[in-house]
Amino acid sequence: xxxxxxxxxxxxxxxxxxxxxxxxxxxxxxxxxxxxxxxxxxxxxxxxxxxxxxxxxxxxxxxxxxxxxxxxxxxxxxxxxxxxxxxxxxxxxxxxxxxxxxxxxxxxxxxxxxxxxxxxxxxxxxxxxxxxxxxxxxxxxxxxxxxxxxxxxxxxxxxxxxxxxxxxxxxxxxxxxxxxxxxxxxxxxxxxxxxxxxxxxxxxxxxxxxxxxxxxxxxxxxxxxxxxxxxxxxxxxxxxxxxxxxxxxxxxxxxxxxxxxxxxxxxxxxxxxxxxxxxxxxxxxxxxxxxxxxxxxxxxxxxxxxxxxxxxxxxxxxxxxxxxxxxxxxxxxxxxxxxxxxxxxxxxxxxxxxxxxxxxxxxxxxxxxxxxxxxxxx
Amino acid sequence: xxxxxxxxxxxxxxxxxxxxxxxxxxxxxxxxxxxxxxxxxxxxxxxxxxxxxxxxxxxxxxxxxxxxxxxxxxxxxxxxxxxxxxxxxxxxxxxxxxxxxxxxxxxx
Numbered sequence: 001x002x003x004x005x006x007x008x009x010x011x012x013x014x015x016x017x018x019x020x021x022x023x024x025x026x027x028x029x030x031x032x033x034x035x036x037x038x039x040x041x042x043x044x045x046x047x048x049x050x051x052x053x054x055x056x057x058x059x060x061x062x063x064x065x066x067x068x069x070x071x072x073x074x075x076x077x078x079x080x081x082x083x084x085x086x087x088x089x090x091x092x093x094x095x096x097x098x099x100x101x102x103x104x105x106x107x108x109x110x111x112x113x114x115x116x117x118x119x120x121x122x123x124x125x126x127x128x129x130x131x132x133x134x135x136x137x138x139x140x141x142x143x144x145x146x147x148x149x150x151x152x153x154x155x156x157x158x159x160x161x162x163x164x165x166x167x168x169x170x171x172x173x174x175x176x177x178x179x180x181x182x183x184x185x186x187x188x189x190x191x192x193x194x195x196x197x198x199x200x201x202x203x204x205x206x207x208x209x210x211x212x213x214x215x216x217x218x219x220x221x222x223x224x225x226x227x228x229x230x231x232x233x234x235x236x237x238x239x240x241x242x243x244x245x246x247x248x249x250x251x252x253x254x255x256x257x258x259x260x261x262x263x264x265x266x267x268x269x270x271x272x273x274x275x276x277x278x279x280x281x282x283x284x285x286x287x288x289x290x291x292x293x294x295x296x297x298x299x300x301x302x303x304x305x306x307x308x309x310x311x312x313x314x315x316x317x318x319x320x321x322x323x324x325x326x327x328x329x330x331x332x333x334x335x336x337x338x339x340x341x342x343x344x345x346x347x348x349x350x351x352x353x354x355x356x357x358x359x360x361x362x363x364x365x366x367x368x369x370x371x372x373x374x375x376x377x378x
Numbered sequence: 379x380x381x382x383x384x385x386x387x388x389x390x391x392x393x394x395x396x397x398x399x400x401x402x403x404x405x406x407x408x409x410x411x412x413x414x415x416x417x418x419x420x421x422x423x424x425x426x427x428x429x430x431x432x433x434x435x436x437x438x439x440x441x442x443x444x445x446x447x448x449x450x451x452x453x454x455x456x457x458x459x460x461x462x463x464x465x466x467x468x469x470x471x472x473x474x475x476x477x478x479x480x481x482x483x484x485x486x
Contacts, residue, residue, distance in 0.1 A: 013383055013435055016421050025424065025433065070417040072426035098415065100428060123428055
């Protein structure tokens with residue numbers, strides 16, 4: 001921590017956050033594995049609902065607990081969260097308990113009436129996902145018709161006077177060049193652009209190799225973001241900070257320290273990108289509920305210990321990038337104390353070349369809808 | 379070390395371009411914005427503004443205390459005099475000015 005003055009008796013904020021907080025700053029809550037799309041990079045391999053998903057009463061109890069822990073807001077996703085019949089009741093309840101809601105949707109269920117309902121709610125933010133500035137680019141990843149559906153939802157929100165909703169884009173090799181067009185699209189709606197990093201998680205494990213941005217594109221993205229501090233990133237590109245000036249945000253991996261994930265069946269994971277038994281900390285259904293998992297799970301306690309820089313120890317950029325994303329390393333078969341597979345200095349690429357085929361941990365099929373013969377015929 | 383750290387970790391919208399910075403007047407009475415919640419933490423407190431969706435770290439327990447009780451004093455100076463040792467007051471004045479800029483605290 002070279003920037004800390006000698007007089008400081010307290011550890012720096014980053015160090016303190018690494019040690020974990022009494023409760024998350026915010027958390028991601030995927031409320032269903034059901035989805036009407038089958039995006040090829042879905043980080044939760046969603047498709048079918050799970051019969052064990054939290055009931056409405058159980059979901060209400062989770063919200064009550066988040067209220068008691070003073071979690072200021074929750075990122076609700078899925079699957080497609082709006083297909084749960086109790087979706088609007090749950091978000092309304094959450095807001096009434098002081099737990100603000102930001103939810104991610106593909107937009108397909110946001111008709112004029114629902115847009116008006118959302119416009120009437122305080123402390124609800126809406127994020128509509130598209131992964132390209134045109135139907136061709138987007139639909140190649142998210143499925144036929146998904147771009148049109150998302151745009152229609154944006155139109156409905158704009159007409160309803162919702163205010164500045166967010167347009168959320170996962171950066172891929174095929175849309176980095178569309179940043180100006182995506183920015184113009186957001187500006188046209190008075191919306192906020194939000195860019196996040198593609199992870200090799202869920203179905204993304206199979207497609208990451210073809211979809212992740214090239215090194216040149218990463219540099220271009222970094223420069224673009226440095227010039228636009230107003231573009232939201234959910235702090236997901238901190239590995240790019242090794243290129244120079246740090247991007248705005250906390251610039252650390254918050255998994256199990258300041259963030260976590262609750263999945264549709266109530267299992268608690270370190271972050272939304274590591275749906276794998278190795279990163280499952282417990283369940284909100286366990287005795288003691290979520291707070292017990294957050295404060296006492298062995299996994300989270302371990303994640304809050306000072307991390308070894310491992311293979312990155314001799315790299316002068318480690319302080320800037322902190323070794324990158326744990327999930328990206330895990331699902332590409334790299335050691336967790338080694339470089340990020342997208343290390344901007346190329347260390348990850350070198351190591352990836354040494355990972356034997358099939359050696360990376362598999363996220364499994366998750367809740368993907370099996371491709372059947374009859375579906376293929378159509 | 380500054381006593382507050384603003385963060386966009388909350389994925390908050392960017393700070394609105396400051397409309398002619400409402401000048402902070404330590405002789406006036408301020409209070410916590412009703413849309414702000416404070417959560418105690420070992421380093422002080424997390425402050426979250428439900429309106430602007432912005433998050434700020436109050437990096438001392440004493441600052442969190444001052445902010446929490448600000449509205450009970452007739453002015454910022456009186457609040458500081460009641461709680462903060464004199465040599466530390468300039469740093470606290472700066473921290474409060476920054477919180478006023480970002481509307482975490484507002485004049486009555």
